[in-house]
Amino acid sequence: MAMRSQVYEWDAGRGTALTTVGTNEGGSYSIFIGGFGTQITKPASTSATQFIVIEDVGVTPTEYHGVLATGTTIADYRGLNGGLGGVISGPRAYLQVRINTTDYFLDPDGIGNDGIPGTAAPYPKTTFTQGNFNLYPTVYVLPGQTFDVRVTYYNSVGVNTAAGTSTVTGPSADKGQLQAFVKYTLYDGPDALIANKLLEMGVSVNPGNVDWYKRSLLEGSA
Amino acid sequence: MAMRSQVYEWANIVDTPSNTSTTRRKGGRFGSFMSANKQYSVFTGGVGNNITRPANTNATQFIVIEDLAVSPHLGATLQVTINTTDYFQTPDTQIKYTDGSFAGVSGLASPYPRGARQPGAANIAPTSISVGEGTAVWNTFALYPSIYVLPGQTFDVKVMLDTANGVEASTTTGITTVTSNASTANEFTSTSHGMAAGTEIFVSSSSGTTPQDTGYYNVHSVGANVFGISTEQDATDITLDADEEIVFHQNGAGVACFVKYTLYDGPDALIANKLLEMGVTVNPNNVDWYKRSLLENGGV
Numbered sequence: 001m002a003m004r005s006q007v008y009e010w011d012a013g014r015g016t017a018l019t020t021v022g023t024n025e026g027g028s029y030s031i032f033i034g035g036f037g038t039q040i041t042k043p044a045s046t047s048a049t050q051f052i053v054i055e056d057v058g059v060t061p062t063e064y065h066g067v068l069a070t071g072t073t074i075a076d077y078r079g080l081n082g083g084l085g086g087v088i089s090g091p092r093a094y095l096q097v098r099i100n101t102t103d104y105f106l107d108p109d110g111i112g113n114d115g116i117p118g119t120a121a122p123y124p125k126t127t128f129t130q131g132n133f134n135l136y137p138t139v140y141v142l143p144g145q146t147f148d149v150r151v152t153y154y155n156s157v158g159v160n161t162a163a164g165t166s167t168v169t170g171p172s173a174d175k176g177q178l179q180a181f182v183k184y185t186l187y188d189g190p191d192a193l194i195a196n197k198l199l200e201m202g203v204s205v206n207p208g209n210v211d212w213y214k215r216s217l218l219e220g221s222a
Numbered sequence: 223m224a225m226r227s228q229v230y231e232w233a234n235i236v237d238t239p240s241n242t243s244t245t246r247r248k249g250g251r252f253g254s255f256m257s258a259n260k261q262y263s264v265f266t267g268g269v270g271n272n273i274t275r276p277a278n279t280n281a282t283q284f285i286v287i288e289d290l291a292v293s294p295h296l297g298a299t300l301q302v303t304i305n306t307t308d309y310f311q312t313p314d315t316q317i318k319y320t321d322g323s324f325a326g327v328s329g330l331a332s333p334y335p336r337g338a339r340q341p342g343a344a345n346i347a348p349t350s351i352s353v354g355e356g357t358a359v360w361n362t363f364a365l366y367p368s369i370y371v372l373p374g375q376t377f378d379v380k381v382m383l384d385t386a387n388g389v390e391a392s393t394t395t396g397i398t399t400v401t402s403n404a405s406t407a408n409e410f411t412s413t414s415h416g417m418a419a420g421t422e423i424f425v426s427s428s429s430g431t432t433p434q435d436t437g438y439y440n441v442h443s444v445g446a447n448v449f450g451i452s453t454e455q456d457a458t459d460i461t462l463d464a465d466e467e468i469v470f471h472q473n474g475a476g477v478a479c480f481v482k483y484t485l486y487d488g489p490d491a492l493i494a495n496k497l498l499e500m501g502v503t504v505n506p507n508n509v510d511w512y513k514r515s516l517l518e519n520g521g522v
Contacts, residue, residue, distance in 0.1 A: 064233055104226065107273045108278070137226070202514050
Protein backbone atom coordinates (compact mmCIF):
# COMPACT_ATOMS: atom_id res chain seq x y z
CA MET A 1 0.00 0.00 0.00
CA ALA A 2 2.97 2.33 -0.44
CA MET A 3 1.62 3.81 -3.65
CA ARG A 4 -2.06 4.52 -3.66
CA SER A 5 -4.24 6.02 -6.35
CA GLN A 6 -6.58 8.45 -4.63
CA VAL A 7 -9.55 10.56 -5.68
CA TYR A 8 -11.50 13.34 -4.05
CA GLU A 9 -14.86 14.51 -5.30
CA TRP A 10 -16.51 17.70 -4.14
CA ASP A 11 -20.11 18.70 -4.69
CA ALA A 12 -21.37 22.11 -3.63
CA GLY A 13 -24.84 20.67 -3.05
CA ARG A 14 -23.80 18.01 -0.55
CA GLY A 15 -23.17 18.29 3.17
CA THR A 16 -23.46 21.92 4.14
CA ALA A 17 -24.69 23.07 0.77
CA LEU A 18 -23.39 26.26 -0.74
CA THR A 19 -26.06 28.84 -0.02
CA THR A 20 -26.98 32.20 -1.57
CA VAL A 21 -25.16 31.22 -4.71
CA GLY A 22 -25.75 34.64 -6.23
CA THR A 23 -23.88 36.58 -3.60
CA ASN A 24 -21.03 34.06 -3.48
CA GLU A 25 -20.10 34.50 -7.16
CA GLY A 26 -16.43 35.21 -7.71
CA GLY A 27 -15.31 33.92 -4.32
CA SER A 28 -12.60 31.29 -3.99
CA TYR A 29 -13.56 28.29 -1.85
CA SER A 30 -11.47 25.38 -0.66
CA ILE A 31 -13.00 22.08 -1.67
CA PHE A 32 -11.48 20.58 1.50
CA ILE A 33 -12.25 23.07 4.25
CA GLY A 34 -14.13 25.91 2.54
CA GLY A 35 -17.28 25.38 4.58
CA PHE A 36 -19.45 24.39 1.61
CA GLY A 37 -20.26 21.01 0.12
CA THR A 38 -18.24 17.90 0.78
CA GLN A 39 -15.63 18.67 3.45
CA ILE A 40 -12.80 17.08 5.43
CA THR A 41 -11.67 17.69 8.99
CA LYS A 42 -8.38 19.55 8.45
CA PRO A 43 -6.34 21.15 5.65
CA ALA A 44 -4.84 18.64 3.24
CA SER A 45 -1.14 18.09 3.83
CA THR A 46 1.64 15.56 3.55
CA SER A 47 3.59 14.18 6.49
CA ALA A 48 7.38 13.82 6.50
CA THR A 49 7.04 10.37 4.95
CA GLN A 50 4.50 11.18 2.25
CA PHE A 51 4.77 12.52 -1.29
CA ILE A 52 1.73 13.39 -3.37
CA VAL A 53 1.48 13.80 -7.13
CA ILE A 54 -1.69 15.50 -8.36
CA GLU A 55 -2.34 14.02 -11.78
CA ASP A 56 -5.74 15.25 -12.83
CA VAL A 57 -8.29 17.84 -11.85
CA GLY A 58 -11.73 18.65 -13.19
CA VAL A 59 -14.70 20.84 -12.43
CA THR A 60 -18.21 21.21 -13.82
CA PRO A 61 -17.96 22.57 -17.37
CA THR A 62 -19.60 25.58 -18.92
CA GLU A 63 -20.95 26.00 -22.42
CA TYR A 64 -20.47 29.33 -24.15
CA HIS A 65 -23.43 29.41 -26.45
CA GLY A 66 -23.14 30.67 -29.92
CA VAL A 67 -26.73 31.75 -29.80
CA LEU A 68 -28.42 35.06 -29.61
CA ALA A 69 -31.16 34.84 -27.06
CA THR A 70 -34.42 33.38 -28.20
CA GLY A 71 -36.48 33.76 -25.10
CA THR A 72 -36.90 30.04 -24.60
CA THR A 73 -36.11 28.42 -21.31
CA ILE A 74 -32.81 26.57 -21.20
CA ALA A 75 -32.90 25.46 -17.62
CA ASP A 76 -31.22 22.24 -18.67
CA TYR A 77 -28.77 22.17 -21.56
CA ARG A 78 -26.76 18.96 -21.73
CA GLY A 79 -27.29 18.68 -17.98
CA LEU A 80 -26.13 22.22 -17.27
CA ASN A 81 -28.34 24.91 -15.79
CA GLY A 82 -28.53 28.05 -17.81
CA GLY A 83 -31.52 30.18 -17.12
CA LEU A 84 -32.76 32.28 -19.96
CA GLY A 85 -30.67 34.11 -22.46
CA GLY A 86 -28.54 31.43 -23.96
CA VAL A 87 -25.16 33.08 -23.50
CA ILE A 88 -23.72 30.54 -21.10
CA SER A 89 -24.92 27.38 -19.36
CA GLY A 90 -23.12 25.94 -16.38
CA PRO A 91 -21.43 27.53 -13.38
CA ARG A 92 -18.45 29.07 -15.21
CA ALA A 93 -16.20 27.42 -12.66
CA TYR A 94 -12.44 27.25 -12.26
CA LEU A 95 -10.09 25.16 -10.15
CA GLN A 96 -6.86 26.44 -8.64
CA VAL A 97 -4.21 24.34 -6.88
CA ARG A 98 -2.42 26.00 -4.00
CA ILE A 99 0.80 24.62 -2.50
CA ASN A 100 1.40 26.16 0.93
CA THR A 101 0.52 29.76 0.04
CA THR A 102 1.46 29.72 -3.65
CA ASP A 103 -1.10 29.47 -6.44
CA TYR A 104 0.00 27.06 -9.16
CA PHE A 105 -1.83 28.56 -12.10
CA LEU A 106 -0.87 32.09 -13.14
CA ASP A 107 -1.95 34.50 -15.82
CA PRO A 108 0.73 35.55 -18.30
CA ASP A 109 1.29 38.73 -16.27
CA GLY A 110 2.44 36.58 -13.35
CA ILE A 111 -0.61 37.08 -11.18
CA GLY A 112 -2.46 34.08 -9.81
CA ASN A 113 -5.65 33.43 -11.74
CA ASP A 114 -8.82 31.47 -11.06
CA GLY A 115 -7.23 28.26 -12.30
CA ILE A 116 -8.23 25.67 -14.84
CA PRO A 117 -11.64 26.29 -16.40
CA GLY A 118 -14.12 23.44 -16.20
CA THR A 119 -14.72 23.88 -19.90
CA ALA A 120 -11.11 22.79 -20.53
CA ALA A 121 -10.94 20.21 -17.73
CA PRO A 122 -14.53 19.01 -17.34
CA TYR A 123 -15.91 16.81 -14.62
CA PRO A 124 -17.60 14.61 -15.55
CA LYS A 125 -16.33 14.05 -19.06
CA THR A 126 -19.10 13.35 -21.54
CA THR A 127 -19.44 12.99 -25.27
CA PHE A 128 -19.96 16.72 -25.45
CA THR A 129 -17.33 17.71 -22.91
CA GLN A 130 -14.06 15.97 -23.66
CA GLY A 131 -11.70 18.57 -22.28
CA ASN A 132 -8.80 20.39 -23.93
CA PHE A 133 -6.44 20.16 -20.97
CA ASN A 134 -4.33 17.49 -19.35
CA LEU A 135 -2.29 18.22 -16.24
CA TYR A 136 1.21 17.54 -17.51
CA PRO A 137 3.68 18.15 -15.99
CA THR A 138 1.91 16.99 -12.86
CA VAL A 139 1.88 18.88 -9.58
CA TYR A 140 4.10 17.63 -6.76
CA VAL A 141 3.29 18.09 -3.09
CA LEU A 142 6.54 17.48 -1.24
CA PRO A 143 6.79 16.05 2.29
CA GLY A 144 5.59 18.50 4.90
CA GLN A 145 3.70 20.75 2.53
CA THR A 146 0.07 21.84 2.77
CA PHE A 147 -2.02 21.89 -0.36
CA ASP A 148 -5.42 23.10 -1.30
CA VAL A 149 -7.71 22.96 -4.30
CA ARG A 150 -9.98 25.95 -4.61
CA VAL A 151 -13.05 26.44 -6.75
CA THR A 152 -14.35 29.75 -8.10
CA TYR A 153 -17.57 30.20 -10.02
CA TYR A 154 -19.10 33.18 -11.77
CA ASN A 155 -22.52 32.07 -12.94
CA SER A 156 -24.89 31.41 -10.09
CA VAL A 157 -27.62 30.73 -12.63
CA GLY A 158 -25.68 27.60 -13.52
CA VAL A 159 -25.50 26.44 -9.90
CA ASN A 160 -29.20 26.58 -9.12
CA THR A 161 -32.02 26.91 -11.60
CA ALA A 162 -34.02 29.05 -9.26
CA ALA A 163 -31.19 31.54 -9.24
CA GLY A 164 -31.92 32.41 -12.82
CA THR A 165 -33.58 35.67 -12.14
CA SER A 166 -32.58 39.17 -12.95
CA THR A 167 -31.16 39.61 -9.48
CA VAL A 168 -29.08 36.40 -9.52
CA THR A 169 -29.35 35.97 -5.77
CA GLY A 170 -30.47 32.41 -5.45
CA PRO A 171 -30.82 29.74 -2.85
CA SER A 172 -28.56 26.75 -2.22
CA ALA A 173 -26.61 24.90 -4.86
CA ASP A 174 -28.30 21.95 -6.52
CA LYS A 175 -26.51 18.62 -6.27
CA GLY A 176 -24.49 17.85 -9.36
CA GLN A 177 -24.42 21.41 -10.67
CA LEU A 178 -21.06 22.42 -9.20
CA GLN A 179 -18.66 19.55 -8.70
CA ALA A 180 -14.92 19.17 -8.61
CA PHE A 181 -12.62 16.19 -8.93
CA VAL A 182 -8.99 15.61 -7.98
CA LYS A 183 -6.97 12.52 -8.83
CA TYR A 184 -3.66 12.07 -7.07
CA THR A 185 -1.21 9.35 -6.14
CA LEU A 186 -0.04 9.10 -2.56
CA TYR A 187 3.48 7.73 -2.06
CA ASP A 188 4.11 6.67 1.50
CA GLY A 189 7.12 5.41 3.47
CA PRO A 190 9.98 4.03 1.34
CA ASP A 191 8.17 4.94 -1.86
CA ALA A 192 8.06 8.57 -0.76
CA LEU A 193 11.84 8.46 -0.31
CA ILE A 194 12.18 7.04 -3.80
CA ALA A 195 9.87 9.74 -5.13
CA ASN A 196 12.16 12.36 -3.59
CA LYS A 197 15.16 10.66 -5.16
CA LEU A 198 13.51 10.64 -8.57
CA LEU A 199 12.76 14.32 -8.17
CA GLU A 200 16.42 15.02 -7.47
CA MET A 201 17.37 12.98 -10.53
CA GLY A 202 15.02 14.91 -12.78
CA VAL A 203 12.88 11.88 -13.44
CA SER A 204 9.13 12.22 -13.48
CA VAL A 205 7.52 10.82 -10.36
CA ASN A 206 4.98 8.21 -11.38
CA PRO A 207 4.32 4.62 -10.31
CA GLY A 208 6.20 3.21 -13.31
CA ASN A 209 9.38 5.15 -12.51
CA VAL A 210 9.18 4.31 -8.79
CA ASP A 211 8.96 0.63 -9.70
CA TRP A 212 11.84 1.07 -12.14
CA TYR A 213 14.00 2.61 -9.40
CA LYS A 214 13.15 -0.22 -7.03
CA ARG A 215 14.09 -2.78 -9.68
CA SER A 216 17.37 -0.94 -10.25
CA LEU A 217 18.16 -1.13 -6.54
CA LEU A 218 17.38 -4.84 -6.45
CA GLU A 219 19.45 -5.54 -9.56
CA GLY A 220 22.34 -3.54 -8.12
CA SER A 221 22.33 -5.53 -4.89
CA ALA A 222 21.87 -8.91 -6.57
CA MET B 223 7.88 24.33 -9.70
CA ALA B 224 10.29 25.07 -12.56
CA MET B 225 8.03 23.60 -15.21
CA ARG B 226 4.41 24.47 -14.87
CA SER B 227 1.42 23.61 -16.97
CA GLN B 228 -0.58 26.81 -17.41
CA VAL B 229 -3.88 27.74 -18.98
CA TYR B 230 -5.52 30.98 -19.97
CA GLU B 231 -9.21 31.18 -20.76
CA TRP B 232 -10.82 34.21 -22.27
CA ALA B 233 -14.52 34.88 -22.85
CA ASN B 234 -16.43 37.94 -23.98
CA ILE B 235 -18.63 37.57 -20.90
CA VAL B 236 -18.81 40.62 -18.66
CA ASP B 237 -20.65 41.59 -15.51
CA THR B 238 -22.75 44.42 -16.90
CA PRO B 239 -23.47 45.49 -20.46
CA SER B 240 -22.00 48.92 -19.90
CA ASN B 241 -18.70 47.26 -19.09
CA THR B 242 -16.96 45.78 -22.14
CA SER B 243 -14.02 44.35 -20.23
CA THR B 244 -12.72 43.66 -16.76
CA THR B 245 -9.34 42.87 -15.33
CA ARG B 246 -9.86 39.31 -14.13
CA ARG B 247 -13.34 37.89 -14.13
CA LYS B 248 -16.55 39.00 -12.52
CA GLY B 249 -19.99 37.48 -12.23
CA GLY B 250 -22.54 38.12 -14.93
CA ARG B 251 -23.31 36.62 -18.28
CA PHE B 252 -23.55 39.34 -20.83
CA GLY B 253 -21.89 38.66 -24.18
CA SER B 254 -19.95 41.76 -25.22
CA PHE B 255 -20.22 43.21 -28.66
CA MET B 256 -17.48 42.26 -31.11
CA SER B 257 -17.04 43.69 -34.59
CA ALA B 258 -16.63 41.52 -37.65
CA ASN B 259 -13.14 40.98 -39.06
CA LYS B 260 -11.41 42.71 -36.17
CA GLN B 261 -8.74 41.09 -34.05
CA TYR B 262 -9.09 41.39 -30.28
CA SER B 263 -6.20 40.54 -27.97
CA VAL B 264 -7.40 38.05 -25.38
CA PHE B 265 -4.94 39.60 -22.92
CA THR B 266 -5.38 43.34 -23.40
CA GLY B 267 -8.03 43.73 -26.12
CA GLY B 268 -10.60 45.57 -24.04
CA VAL B 269 -13.30 42.91 -24.38
CA GLY B 270 -14.12 40.28 -21.77
CA ASN B 271 -11.63 39.28 -19.09
CA ASN B 272 -8.19 40.81 -19.57
CA ILE B 273 -4.89 40.97 -17.68
CA THR B 274 -2.91 43.95 -16.46
CA ARG B 275 -0.23 44.12 -19.15
CA PRO B 276 0.82 42.43 -22.40
CA ALA B 277 1.99 38.86 -21.96
CA ASN B 278 5.73 38.39 -22.10
CA THR B 279 8.61 36.31 -20.82
CA ASN B 280 11.43 37.68 -18.72
CA ALA B 281 15.11 36.77 -19.12
CA THR B 282 14.71 33.56 -17.12
CA GLN B 283 11.49 32.27 -18.63
CA PHE B 284 10.69 30.17 -21.69
CA ILE B 285 7.13 29.46 -22.79
CA VAL B 286 5.88 26.72 -25.07
CA ILE B 287 2.33 27.21 -26.34
CA GLU B 288 0.90 23.72 -26.81
CA ASP B 289 -2.76 24.13 -27.55
CA LEU B 290 -5.19 26.75 -28.83
CA ALA B 291 -8.95 26.50 -29.10
CA VAL B 292 -11.87 28.84 -29.72
CA SER B 293 -15.66 28.69 -29.97
CA PRO B 294 -16.71 27.06 -33.23
CA HIS B 295 -19.28 29.66 -34.19
CA LEU B 296 -19.42 33.10 -35.80
CA GLY B 297 -16.37 32.21 -37.88
CA ALA B 298 -14.02 32.58 -34.92
CA THR B 299 -10.28 32.19 -35.46
CA LEU B 300 -7.20 32.56 -33.28
CA GLN B 301 -3.87 34.10 -34.22
CA VAL B 302 -0.65 34.01 -32.19
CA THR B 303 1.69 36.99 -32.42
CA ILE B 304 5.29 36.81 -31.23
CA ASN B 305 6.63 40.33 -30.80
CA THR B 306 5.20 41.80 -34.00
CA THR B 307 5.13 38.67 -36.14
CA ASP B 308 1.94 36.72 -36.71
CA TYR B 309 2.44 32.97 -36.57
CA PHE B 310 -0.31 31.77 -38.88
CA GLN B 311 -0.13 32.95 -42.47
CA THR B 312 -1.96 32.32 -45.70
CA PRO B 313 -0.09 30.36 -48.39
CA ASP B 314 0.83 33.66 -50.02
CA THR B 315 2.41 34.75 -46.72
CA GLN B 316 -0.28 37.25 -45.87
CA ILE B 317 -2.13 37.51 -42.56
CA LYS B 318 -5.48 38.40 -44.13
CA TYR B 319 -7.67 36.81 -46.71
CA THR B 320 -9.02 38.85 -49.57
CA ASP B 321 -12.43 39.09 -47.87
CA GLY B 322 -10.89 41.00 -44.98
CA SER B 323 -10.87 38.16 -42.44
CA PHE B 324 -7.67 37.20 -40.69
CA ALA B 325 -5.70 33.99 -40.96
CA GLY B 326 -5.57 31.73 -37.93
CA VAL B 327 -6.83 28.52 -36.40
CA SER B 328 -10.59 28.31 -36.73
CA GLY B 329 -12.91 27.16 -34.00
CA LEU B 330 -14.21 24.41 -36.25
CA ALA B 331 -10.69 22.97 -36.47
CA SER B 332 -9.87 23.44 -32.80
CA PRO B 333 -13.13 23.92 -30.88
CA TYR B 334 -13.49 25.16 -27.34
CA PRO B 335 -14.85 23.23 -25.61
CA ARG B 336 -14.17 19.99 -27.42
CA GLY B 337 -17.64 18.71 -28.04
CA ALA B 338 -19.22 22.13 -28.56
CA ARG B 339 -22.24 21.94 -30.77
CA GLN B 340 -21.89 22.51 -34.44
CA PRO B 341 -23.30 25.76 -35.78
CA GLY B 342 -25.67 25.62 -38.74
CA ALA B 343 -23.04 27.31 -40.85
CA ALA B 344 -19.47 28.21 -40.13
CA ASN B 345 -20.02 31.91 -39.84
CA ILE B 346 -23.23 32.08 -37.85
CA ALA B 347 -24.40 31.34 -34.37
CA PRO B 348 -27.04 28.64 -33.91
CA THR B 349 -30.44 30.18 -34.31
CA SER B 350 -31.90 28.65 -31.18
CA ILE B 351 -30.71 26.89 -28.09
CA SER B 352 -31.88 23.50 -29.33
CA VAL B 353 -30.30 23.64 -32.79
CA GLY B 354 -27.35 21.30 -32.93
CA GLU B 355 -27.62 20.28 -29.29
CA GLY B 356 -26.97 16.68 -30.30
CA THR B 357 -23.88 17.51 -32.36
CA ALA B 358 -20.33 17.73 -31.10
CA VAL B 359 -17.37 19.36 -32.83
CA TRP B 360 -14.05 17.71 -32.09
CA ASN B 361 -10.63 18.93 -33.03
CA THR B 362 -9.05 18.27 -36.39
CA PHE B 363 -6.09 20.48 -35.52
CA ALA B 364 -3.25 19.84 -33.08
CA LEU B 365 -0.67 22.51 -32.42
CA TYR B 366 2.39 20.46 -33.27
CA PRO B 367 5.08 21.59 -33.53
CA SER B 368 4.24 23.88 -30.69
CA ILE B 369 5.08 27.58 -30.52
CA TYR B 370 8.11 28.83 -28.58
CA VAL B 371 8.21 32.18 -26.81
CA LEU B 372 11.87 32.84 -26.10
CA PRO B 373 13.17 34.79 -23.10
CA GLY B 374 12.44 38.49 -23.41
CA GLN B 375 9.76 38.16 -26.08
CA THR B 376 6.24 39.54 -26.00
CA PHE B 377 3.40 37.37 -27.22
CA ASP B 378 -0.25 37.81 -27.88
CA VAL B 379 -3.25 35.69 -28.84
CA LYS B 380 -5.90 37.42 -30.91
CA VAL B 381 -9.45 36.30 -31.56
CA MET B 382 -11.42 37.36 -34.62
CA LEU B 383 -15.02 36.80 -35.68
CA ASP B 384 -16.01 37.07 -39.32
CA THR B 385 -19.54 38.00 -38.26
CA ALA B 386 -20.42 40.77 -35.83
CA ASN B 387 -21.61 39.58 -32.44
CA GLY B 388 -24.43 41.39 -30.67
CA VAL B 389 -25.17 45.06 -30.95
CA GLU B 390 -22.78 47.70 -29.77
CA ALA B 391 -24.78 48.97 -26.86
CA SER B 392 -23.23 52.34 -26.39
CA THR B 393 -23.98 53.59 -29.86
CA THR B 394 -27.18 52.02 -31.10
CA THR B 395 -29.64 50.07 -29.05
CA GLY B 396 -28.25 50.93 -25.68
CA ILE B 397 -30.29 54.10 -25.54
CA THR B 398 -33.77 55.10 -24.56
CA THR B 399 -36.27 53.53 -26.90
CA VAL B 400 -39.63 54.18 -25.29
CA THR B 401 -40.03 57.80 -24.45
CA SER B 402 -42.74 59.78 -22.79
CA ASN B 403 -42.48 62.57 -25.26
CA ALA B 404 -45.35 61.84 -27.60
CA SER B 405 -44.86 64.96 -29.60
CA THR B 406 -41.36 64.12 -30.81
CA ALA B 407 -40.05 60.61 -30.38
CA ASN B 408 -42.59 58.41 -28.73
CA GLU B 409 -41.43 55.04 -29.95
CA PHE B 410 -44.15 53.32 -28.00
CA THR B 411 -46.36 53.64 -31.03
CA SER B 412 -43.77 52.27 -33.41
CA THR B 413 -43.88 48.66 -34.46
CA SER B 414 -40.50 47.40 -33.37
CA HIS B 415 -39.03 49.65 -30.69
CA GLY B 416 -35.69 48.65 -32.15
CA MET B 417 -36.04 45.11 -30.84
CA ALA B 418 -37.45 41.82 -31.98
CA ALA B 419 -39.53 39.41 -29.94
CA GLY B 420 -37.26 36.82 -28.39
CA THR B 421 -34.39 39.20 -27.80
CA GLU B 422 -32.76 39.19 -24.42
CA ILE B 423 -32.00 42.62 -23.07
CA PHE B 424 -30.33 44.01 -20.01
CA VAL B 425 -32.21 46.97 -18.59
CA SER B 426 -29.71 49.28 -16.95
CA SER B 427 -32.20 51.97 -15.93
CA SER B 428 -35.92 52.58 -16.09
CA SER B 429 -38.40 55.31 -15.31
CA GLY B 430 -42.11 55.91 -15.73
CA THR B 431 -45.31 54.92 -13.94
CA THR B 432 -43.94 51.49 -12.99
CA PRO B 433 -40.17 51.46 -13.33
CA GLN B 434 -38.57 48.07 -13.86
CA ASP B 435 -35.71 46.64 -11.85
CA THR B 436 -32.27 46.60 -13.35
CA GLY B 437 -31.50 43.21 -14.83
CA TYR B 438 -32.13 40.76 -17.64
CA TYR B 439 -35.45 40.61 -19.44
CA ASN B 440 -36.82 38.90 -22.47
CA VAL B 441 -38.80 40.75 -25.09
CA HIS B 442 -42.02 38.80 -25.59
CA SER B 443 -44.29 40.96 -27.65
CA VAL B 444 -43.64 44.05 -29.71
CA GLY B 445 -45.87 46.07 -31.95
CA ALA B 446 -47.69 49.35 -32.19
CA ASN B 447 -48.66 50.40 -28.67
CA VAL B 448 -47.55 47.02 -27.34
CA PHE B 449 -44.30 46.32 -25.61
CA GLY B 450 -44.25 43.28 -23.34
CA ILE B 451 -41.19 42.00 -21.57
CA SER B 452 -40.74 39.37 -18.90
CA THR B 453 -38.18 38.65 -16.29
CA GLU B 454 -36.15 35.54 -16.84
CA GLN B 455 -37.85 32.22 -16.28
CA ASP B 456 -41.20 33.94 -16.04
CA ALA B 457 -43.58 33.69 -18.96
CA THR B 458 -45.84 36.43 -17.66
CA ASP B 459 -45.59 39.61 -19.64
CA ILE B 460 -44.90 42.92 -18.00
CA THR B 461 -46.60 45.36 -20.33
CA LEU B 462 -44.77 48.61 -20.22
CA ASP B 463 -46.74 51.82 -19.94
CA ALA B 464 -46.68 54.46 -22.61
CA ASP B 465 -44.59 56.73 -20.42
CA GLU B 466 -42.08 54.01 -19.56
CA GLU B 467 -38.50 54.74 -20.42
CA ILE B 468 -35.90 52.00 -20.40
CA VAL B 469 -32.23 52.02 -21.24
CA PHE B 470 -31.31 48.61 -22.51
CA HIS B 471 -28.47 46.65 -24.01
CA GLN B 472 -28.92 43.73 -26.35
CA ASN B 473 -27.09 40.55 -25.42
CA GLY B 474 -24.59 39.01 -27.80
CA ALA B 475 -23.47 35.41 -28.17
CA GLY B 476 -20.91 33.89 -25.85
CA VAL B 477 -17.46 33.46 -27.37
CA ALA B 478 -14.54 31.89 -25.53
CA CYS B 479 -11.00 30.77 -26.23
CA PHE B 480 -8.40 28.67 -24.49
CA VAL B 481 -4.60 28.70 -24.48
CA LYS B 482 -2.54 25.91 -22.92
CA TYR B 483 1.16 26.50 -22.40
CA THR B 484 4.04 25.29 -20.29
CA LEU B 485 6.12 27.85 -18.43
CA TYR B 486 9.78 26.95 -17.91
CA ASP B 487 11.42 29.08 -15.27
CA GLY B 488 14.95 29.48 -13.93
CA PRO B 489 17.32 26.56 -14.66
CA ASP B 490 14.68 24.79 -16.71
CA ALA B 491 14.43 27.82 -19.00
CA LEU B 492 18.19 27.61 -19.56
CA ILE B 493 17.81 23.94 -20.42
CA ALA B 494 14.95 24.78 -22.78
CA ASN B 495 17.24 27.24 -24.57
CA LYS B 496 19.94 24.60 -24.75
CA LEU B 497 17.52 22.09 -26.23
CA LEU B 498 16.49 24.68 -28.79
CA GLU B 499 20.12 25.18 -29.80
CA MET B 500 20.52 21.42 -30.09
CA GLY B 501 17.44 21.13 -32.30
CA VAL B 502 15.61 19.01 -29.75
CA THR B 503 11.92 19.62 -29.13
CA VAL B 504 11.28 21.50 -25.90
CA ASN B 505 8.89 19.53 -23.73
CA PRO B 506 8.94 18.35 -20.11
CA ASN B 507 10.26 14.90 -21.03
CA ASN B 508 13.23 16.28 -22.94
CA VAL B 509 14.04 18.79 -20.22
CA ASP B 510 14.06 15.91 -17.72
CA TRP B 511 16.21 13.88 -20.10
CA TYR B 512 18.73 16.71 -20.35
CA LYS B 513 18.87 17.02 -16.57
CA ARG B 514 19.49 13.31 -16.22
CA SER B 515 22.27 13.54 -18.82
CA LEU B 516 23.91 16.32 -16.86
CA LEU B 517 23.72 14.28 -13.66
CA GLU B 518 25.14 11.18 -15.34
CA ASN B 519 27.97 13.08 -17.03
CA GLY B 520 28.76 14.83 -13.78
CA GLY B 521 29.04 11.51 -12.02
CA VAL B 522 26.27 12.33 -9.59
